[in-house]
Amino acid sequence: MAIGWGKVVQLIEIENPHKGIQGYVFNGFYESDYEIHGLKWIAEDVLLTFTSAREFRLLYSGNFAPGKYKERMREEVLESALMKKLNKQMDTPELETPVSYTHLR
Numbered sequence: 001m002a003i004g005w006g007k008v009v010q011l012i013e014i015e016n017p018h019k020g021i022q023g024y025v026f027n028g029f030y031e032s033d034y035e036i037h038g039l040k041w042i043a044e045d046v047l048l049t050f051t052s053a054r055e056f057r058l059l060y061s062g063n064f065a066p067g068k069y070k071e072r073m074r075e076e077v078l079e080s081a082l083m084k085k086l087n088k089q090m091d092t093p094e095l096e097t098p099v100s101y102t103h104l105r
Contacts, residue, residue, distance in 0.1 A: 028064030
C-alpha cells in the first residue's frame with residue numbers, strides 16, 4: 001500500500017491489521033520536491049503521482065529510501081490515514097483506490 005501526504009509517499013505492507021500500527025511494515029518512502037496531490041499503482045512496483053506542480057511522475061518503488069519517513073511523522077496521524085484507507089477499500093470493489101493526504105501535518 002502507498003500513502004501520500006505533503007511531499008512524501010510512504011510504502012507500507014500490512015502484515016496483521018488487527019495489531020494496529022505494530023501490524024504494519026514500513027518498506028520505504030519517497031520525498032518529492034512538490035506536494036503529492038494523487039497517486040495510483042499502475043504496476044506491481046510502479047506508482048503514478050500527480051504533484052502540485054501539475055506534473056505526473058512515475059516512481060519505481062525499488063528506488064525508494066528504505067524504512068519509515070521520520071520527519072514530522074506522528075504514528076497517530078499515520079494510523080488514522082491507514083484506517084481511513086482500509087475502511088474505504090472495504091467499501092469499494094477496487095483494492096487500489098488512490099489516496100492523498102496532503103494536509104495531515
